[in-house]
Amino acid sequence: MRKLALFGNPNTGKSSIFNRLTGLKQRVGNFPGVTVDKQTGQLNLHGEKIEIVDFPGTYSIYPRSKDEQVVYDVISHPGHPDYPETAIVVADASNLERNLLLFTQIYDQGIPTILVLNMTDVASKNGLLLDIQKLKSHFPDTTIVRSNARIGTGLNELLEAIHQVGQQTAGIPGTASKALVTLEDSAGQSADTEERFIRIQKIVKDSVHQKSKTQEQLFSSRIDKWLVHPVFGYLLFFALLLVIFQTVFSFASYPMDLIDSAFAELAAWTSSSLPEGLFTRLLSEGIIPGIGGVVIFIPQIALLFFLLAILEETGYMARVVFIMDKLMRPFGLNGKSVVPLISSAACAIPGVMATRTIHSRSERLTTILVAPLMSCSARIPVYTLLIGLVIPDRKVLGFLNIQGLVLFGLYALGLVSALLVAMVIKQFFRRSKERSIFLLELPAYKSPRWGNVGLEVLQKVKIFVTDAGKIILAISILLWGLASFGPGNDMEMAAAKIPLPKTTDAAAADQYNNLVASAKLEHSYMGILGKGIEPVIKPLGYDWKIGISLLTSFAAREVFVGSLATIYSVHQEDDDPKPLIDRLHEEKYPDGRPVYTLASGVSLLVFYAFAMQCMATLAVVKRETKSWKWPLIQLGYMGFMAYIGAFIAYQLLS
Amino acid sequence: MLYTFFMVAAFQLNSINFVPQVSIPIMKTLAQASLQSPAKVTGISESDLKPKLLEMGLYTGKTVTVLFRAPFGDPIAVDVDGYVLSMRLNEASLVLIEEISGAE
Numbered sequence: 001m002r003k004l005a006l007f008g009n010p011n012t013g014k015s016s017i018f019n020r021l022t023g024l025k026q027r028v029g030n031f032p033g034v035t036v037d038k039q040t041g042q043l044n045l046h047g048e049k050i051e052i053v054d055f056p057g058t059y060s061i062y063p064r065s066k067d068e069q070v071v072y073d074v075i076s077h078p079g080h081p082d083y084p085e086t087a088i089v090v091a092d093a094s095n096l097e098r099n100l101l102l103f104t105q106i107y108d109q110g111i112p113t114i115l116v117l118n119m120t121d122v123a124s125k126n127g128l129l130l131d132i133q134k135l136k137s138h139f140p141d142t143t144i145v146r147s148n149a150r151i152g153t154g155l156n157e158l159l160e161a162i163h164q165v166g167q168q169t170a171g172i173p174g175t176a177s178k179a180l181v182t183l184e185d186s187a188g189q190s191a192d193t194e195e196r197f198i199r200i201q202k203i204v205k206d207s208v209h210q211k212s213k214t215q216e217q218l219f220s221s222r223i224d225k226w227l228v229h230p231v232f233g234y235l236l237f238f239a240l241l242l243v244i245f246q247t248v249f250s251f252a253s254y255p256m257d258l259i260d261s262a263f264a265e266l267a268a269w270t271s272s273s274l275p276e277g278l279f280t281r282l283l284s285e286g287i288i289p290g291i292g293g294v295v296i297f298i299p300q301i302a303l304l305f306f307l308l309a310i311l312e313e314t315g316y317m318a319r320v321v322f323i324m325d326k327l328m329r330p331f332g333l334n335g336k337s338v339v340p341l342i343s344s345a346a347c348a349i350p351g352v353m354a355t356r357t358i359h360s361r362s363e364r365l366t367t368i369l370v371a372p373l374m375s376c377s378a379r380i381p382v383y384t385l386l387i388g389l390v391i392p393d394r395k396v397l398g399f400l401n402i403q404g405l406v407l408f409g410l411y412a413l414g415l416v417s418a419l420l421v422a423m424v425i426k427q428f429f430r431r432s433k434e435r436s437i438f439l440l441e442l443p444a445y446k447s448p449r450w451g452n453v454g455l456e457v458l459q460k461v462k463i464f465v466t467d468a469g470k471i472i473l474a475i476s477i478l479l480w481g482l483a484s485f486g487p488g489n490d491m492e493m494a495a496a497k498i499p500l501p502k503t504t505d506a507a508a509a510d511q512y513n514n515l516v517a518s519a520k521l522e523h524s525y526m527g528i529l530g531k532g533i534e535p536v537i538k539p540l541g542y543d544w545k546i547g548i549s550l551l552t553s554f555a556a557r558e559v560f561v562g563s564l565a566t567i568y569s570v571h572q573e574d575d576d577p578k579p580l581i582d583r584l585h586e587e588k589y590p591d592g593r594p595v596y597t598l599a600s601g602v603s604l605l606v607f608y609a610f611a612m613q614c615m616a617t618l619a620v621v622k623r624e625t626k627s628w629k630w631p632l633i634q635l636g637y638m639g640f641m642a643y644i645g646a647f648i649a650y651q652l653l654s
Numbered sequence: 655m656l657y658t659f660f661m662v663a664a665f666q667l668n669s670i671n672f673v674p675q676v677s678i679p680i681m682k683t684l685a686q687a688s689l690q691s692p693a694k695v696t697g698i699s700e701s702d703l704k705p706k707l708l709e710m711g712l713y714t715g716k717t718v719t720v721l722f723r724a725p726f727g728d729p730i731a732v733d734v735d736g737y738v739l740s741m742r743l744n745e746a747s748l749v750l751i752e753e754i755s756g757a758e
Contacts, residue, residue, distance in 0.1 A: 060705075094737075095736055098711045186704065193705055221738070438741055439741050441740070
């Protein structure tokens with residue numbers, strides 16, 4: 001299969017061209033040895049199958065970061081597996097000079113090239129006249145195509161050029177007319193770049209004629225007067241954050257509830273219509289709920305990326321970075337970190353995925369590491385239960401409800417700890433060698449291209465389901481197995497000890513079933529583990545029953561409530577925590593002390609504020625960082641904070 | 655919120671005091687350039703950022719204009735011959751400029 005590669009500066013409409021060439025035939029893979037995603041698409045042209053790789057947008061072949069280095073590595077090594085037979089370089093026609101830098105670097109390597117002059121509408125609006133013949137005379141070995149991805153012109157010409165290049169250059173190895181400077185040679189790169197611009201200036205002078213003053217840019221700077229304004233700029237941004245949060249937090253809950261009940265029904269139907277046995281249980285209790293646990297996140301991911309893609313497409317995101325940079329810098333975070341962090345206050349999964357837009361690797365990693373500290377919606381059932389259990393329902397200062405105050409405090413604790421941890425990471429754990437480079441283009445405002453937005457949403461959902469979904473499914477089946485099986489026939493023996501109901505009414509049967517479920521969980525492997533960790537969690541004020549619930553809620557925090565209900569054989573209806581709270585109030589140690597006191601309750605609240613009790617987040621972090629190192633570090637540091645925090649809370653209050 | 659307000663106020667005070675009083679022809683950097691007044695790039699200080707600044711088109715002889723600043727004065731947005739580049743002050747301070755006389 002013939003290999004083509006797409007290169008170009010950021011904001012040139014490169015991904016639009018990639019989308020138009022390959023449509024839905026795209027997949028995401030890896031470049032060997034680096035963490036950047038490799039977008040590959042397929043094009044069928046006159047019966048020929050062509051593979052197109054979309055490289056990260058760069059201003060130069062010399063990288064700013066490890067992630068950008070992939071362009072240099074591929075272009076400078078003709079033996080590289082991703083070395084293209086033809087390079088398509090997309091250039092912004094309205095800013096030809098800067099765009100030609102990357103083009104000449106690639107052209108001079110002797111790779112057959114196609115130069116796509118994109119955004120020709122902006123160029124002509126800006127009063128620029130491009131003389132293609134003149135331009136061509138400076139680059140005789142290239143094919144020049146004019147295109148406008150926005151209104152959809154130039155695609156046929158580009159396809160024709162791709163076809164033609166294939167006919168002419170098949171098998172001809174390129175010869176570099178000018179060797180690239182090594183990555184370490186900063187002075188050499190400067191000299192090379194300066195030399196190239198002297199050459200490019202002449203070419204541009206020759207082939208581009210300025211008719212009138214730039215209008216598009218005037219329009220953009222007029223909008224910018226308001227959008228980066230010290231007051232209105234922030235007001236607008238906070239309003240947008242509110243919309244994003246509302247969408248992920250509230251609107252997504254409708255499809256999520258539907259998915260939840262659909263999978264519950266499917267599981268019930270499976271267990272009732274298939275013959276009883278291990279396989280049916282695996283299917284109805286392990287696999288189907290596991291898949292449901294993956295699918296449930298799709299609405300949040302789709303909605304968040306729909307909004308984010310619009311912000312990126314319009315050019316507003318660059319302004320967010322611009323106005324937030326100074327505020328986020330002390331924390332070692334990027335201006336773009338704000339959106340992922342706010343999204344994480346609804347759910348860390350789309351939040352972590354949203355860090356994709358942060359170009360600096362260390363700032364992106366820091367954002368990922370602290371995002372799960374933000375108080376997410378899965379903590380709410382846990383908080384509601386525990387606050388109702390141990391915090392008195394009283395008012396202070398006449399109007400402030402203490403329960404509400406504690407809940408607010410927990411949210412504040414999440415935000416403050418996220419920022420503080422980010423600061424600690426910046427101070428102590430960052431290699432200062434990788435200097436943070438800001439230099440960002442503020443692209444002119446544009447209306448979003450809906451095709452790109454749609455593809456972006458589709459791709460994010462696909463990545464989540466295929467990459468993170470596997471891990472989530474595997475862990476949920478493992479957790480189910482641990483809670484459903486026990487050594488020998490311990491579970492059956494324990495269940496048999498429960499006296500059968502004397503009457504045949506439904507309430508008695510329910511109670512019997514609840515008692516059996518409780519006895520079984522106690523004697524399962526999970527129950528044994530829960531008892532096993534009792535000495536470790538005793539200093540936090542927890543008994544083995546809480547221990548079991550801590551372990552099962554590694555699946556997701558809200559499972560804590562359901563697990564407690566199972567252990568105490570409390571029937572829960574419509575998520576009403578009241579019966580469970582009443583039951584927990586009665587729970588006593590053998591010596592008569594209550595288990596759930598202010599001290600143990602607050603200790604649990606602190607534990608859940610910090611602990612990484614979410615396998616789905618870990619799976620997503622593994623996907624986004626492409627290694628198990630970071631999710632494990634995250635699990636470790638958050639667990640450590642949770643343990644120490646809960647320990648201090650318990651010891652102070654008891 | 656209070657913090658924001660304080661910073662905005664401080665920045666505005668700061669910008670009032672920042673108006674240069676005398677015009678002695680000294681070497682200026684892009685970080686010190688006044689808003690909306692075109693200047694010519696005269697060079698880039700030696701730094702590991704030098705090639706990156708050059709790549710963005712900031713080579714000797716280029717005309718640049720500071721268009722606006724972020725709310726706290728940093729970063730700044732610079733017109734680089736037809737496109738808008740945003741940069742932090744520490745990056746801008748590496749770009750040596752000469753203000754084009756007769757612009758005011």
